[in-house]
Amino acid sequence: MRKVLAVETKLYLREWPVMLYTIVLPVGLLLVLGSIPDMGKPDPALGGQRVTDTQLPAMMTLLAMLTLAFTVLPTVLTTYRERGVLRRMSTTPVHPGRMLVGQLVINVAVGAVSTVLVVVLGRLVLGTAMPRQPVGFVLVFLLGTAALMAMGLVIASLAPSGKAASGIGSVVMFPLMFVAGMWIPREIMPQALRVFSDYSVAGPFAQAMRATWAGDWPQPLHLVIMAAGLLVFGWLAVRLFRWE
Amino acid sequence: MKVIEVRNLRKSYPHHVAVEDVSFEVAEGEIFGILGPNGAGKTTTVECVAGLRVPDSGTVRVAGLDPHDDRDELRRVLGVQLQSAALPEKIKVWEALDLYASFYPHPADWEELMRRVGLHEKRDTAFAKLSGGQRQRLSVALALVGRPRVAVLDELTTGLDPQARRDTWELVEQVRDSGVTIVLVTHFMEEAERLCDRLTLIDRGRVVATGTPAALVAQAGGEQRLRFRPSAPVDHALLLALPEVRSVTGSGEHLEVTGVGDLAPAVTLALAEHRIVPTDLRVEQATLDDAFLALTGRTLS
Numbered sequence: 019m020r021k022v023l024a025v026e027t028k029l030y031l032r033e034w035p036v037m038l039y040t041i042v043l044p045v046g047l048l049l050v051l052g053s054i055p056d057m058g059k060p061d062p063a064l065g066g067q068r069v070t071d072t073q074l075p076a077m078m079t080l081l082a083m084l085t086l087a088f089t090v091l092p093t094v095l096t097t098y099r100e101r102g103v104l105r106r107m108s109t110t111p112v113h114p115g116r117m118l119v120g121q122l123v124i125n126v127a128v129g130a131v132s133t134v135l136v137v138v139l140g141r142l143v144l145g146t147a148m149p150r151q152p153v154g155f156v157l158v159f160l161l162g163t164a165a166l167m168a169m170g171l172v173i174a175s176l177a178p179s180g181k182a183a184s185g186i187g188s189v190v191m192f193p194l195m196f197v198a199g200m201w202i203p204r205e206i207m208p209q210a211l212r213v214f215s216d217y218s219v220a221g222p223f224a225q226a227m228r229a230t231w232a233g234d235w236p237q238p239l240h241l242v243i244m245a246a247g248l249l250v251f252g253w254l255a256v257r258l259f260r261w262e
Numbered sequence: 263m264k265v266i267e268v269r270n271l272r273k274s275y276p277h278h279v280a281v282e283d284v285s286f287e288v289a290e291g292e293i294f295g296i297l298g299p300n301g302a303g304k305t306t307t308v309e310c311v312a313g314l315r316v317p318d319s320g321t322v323r324v325a326g327l328d329p330h331d332d333r334d335e336l337r338r339v340l341g342v343q344l345q346s347a348a349l350p351e352k353i354k355v356w357e358a359l360d361l362y363a364s365f366y367p368h369p370a371d372w373e374e375l376m377r378r379v380g381l382h383e384k385r386d387t388a389f390a391k392l393s394g395g396q397r398q399r400l401s402v403a404l405a406l407v408g409r410p411r412v413a414v415l416d417e418l419t420t421g422l423d424p425q426a427r428r429d430t431w432e433l434v435e436q437v438r439d440s441g442v443t444i445v446l447v448t449h450f451m452e453e454a455e456r457l458c459d460r461l462t463l464i465d466r467g468r469v470v471a472t473g474t475p476a477a478l479v480a481q482a483g484g485e486q487r488l489r490f491r492p493s494a495p496v497d498h499a500l501l502l503a504l505p506e507v508r509s510v511t512g513s514g515e516h517l518e519v520t521g522v523g524d525l526a527p528a529v530t531l532a533l534a535e536h537r538i539v540p541t542d543l544r545v546e547q548a549t550l551d552d553a554f555l556a557l558t559g560r561t562l563s
Contacts, residue, residue: 021364025357032352098350106348109312110408111337112365 150233295461395426
């Protein structure tokens with residue numbers, strides 16, 4: 019497994035432009051948007067919070083995780099299947115599942131790097147507080163990431179080709195970003211949209227992350243939705259995933 | 263000793279039967295060919311041998327193992343090279359070999375294997391940048407890196423230029439000489455004739471004939487054909503009187519004689535007795551293509 023992980027990591031780093039989207043873009047947006055003077059003022063719409071307190075950093079973390087789960091992961095796995103990489107491996111004593119696990123580990127690791135940079139640079143440059151409920155923050159990160167990755171695996175199961183996977187991934191990703199509050203914070207969403215948001219897995223991920231950032235525990239509903247997403251999409255992925 | 267036994271193999275897919283009834287045996291240390299036109303069921307057959315597909319009925323044994331029940335053990339004794347590209351584009355030659363070596367309990371020395379297939383100078387080249395022939399050689403090396411007893415090579419030289427093809431054939435012979443039994447799947451007659459110790463002809467999911475290339479050609483009649491321009495008119499009866507000759511046909515200035523055995527010496531001798539010289543003499547041996555045609559009424563390609 020160590021060798022599979024080492025080789026997959028090298029291959030991942032050779033596709034370094036991917037990291038422009040998953041690390042440079044979210045961290046860069048955080049710093050640029052966060053430096054706009056209005057963003058640093060208490061906003062009555064956010065209950066007196068500044069945008070840079072929880073909304074912006076949580077959204078940038080979500081941006082990284084959604085990109086990884088919905089475009090990077092499915093594209094790589096589908097391309098491997100398309101090229102016969104997984105099938106070739108299934109003629110050896112090692113199951114191609116190792117390759118899939120390797121990809122999951124790497125994508126979660128890249129997401130973690132991105133998140134740590136958002137937290138640390140937010141603190142240093144924008145004066146955003148570190149997450150005040152760190153244990154909850156880590157748990158939410160792991161649960162939400164797992165649920166999103168399971169959704170990405172379902173896309174990888176259904177897409178016939180690498181190109182189709184990145185297309186389907188984008189089509190799913192942008193509406194999720196919207197309902198999760200990327201452009202309109204949940205606080206000022208119309209009621210109907212808010213309901214969508216609360217059941218979208220990405221929405222609960224964002225709100226739970228914001229809650230732990232502010233020092234609260236996440237709402238039970240949000241945790242339940244993420245757990246349910248993980249179970250349902252994880253089960254679907256296991257049922258649907260094809261190695262060839 | 264039989265290292266592979268396939269008996270009454272049958273495999274159908276939702277819309278068609280890929281393999282109707284295929285049986286053959288492969289002896290230890292030989293290059294065994296599975297030859298047939300596209301869609302004959304060759305690949306499905308070896309996929310059942312490799313444990314990648316479960317047959318509907320029939321039995322398969324590889325070194326005494328059932329490919330489906332003894333999956334894990336089978337993968338240690340059987341190396342497989344599949345059709346088409348099967349590696350990530352940016353993986354380097356040495357990384358692929360090193361990675362695949364790590365999959366096996368007692369792998370070959372991959373550095374040495376890399377030299378043997380002539381890829382040591384391409385050590386740091388990405389898979390996507392290799393030529394077709396280099397990819398195939400890497401593919402062969404990966405099939406061998408686990409020190410298998412049997413290697414299955416599927417459509418090894420399809421898409422290669424003639425030089426790369428000959429290099430790959432040489433490599434396959436070296437591998438056989440090192441003691442590995444080889445199952446070679448091909449639709450390419452010349453390749454089967456050149457490489458295989460024995461082969462089985464498959465058409466529409468059934469075995470048409472099995473044997474050495476020479477025996478198969480002989481079984482199908484083993485006909486030879488002579489074409490030449492005689493220096494003076496020839497009485498056809500003169501040639502038809504020869505026991506080796508079956509037919510004589512004239513087309514313009516040329517004469518075409520078909521027959522068996524030592525056809526060319528017999529005909530030239532008979533002509534010489536009448537002071538006739540055959541110019542532009544061409545001898546065409548029957549090939550596996552002809553054998554296939556004679557046995558099935560269809561051509562290979």
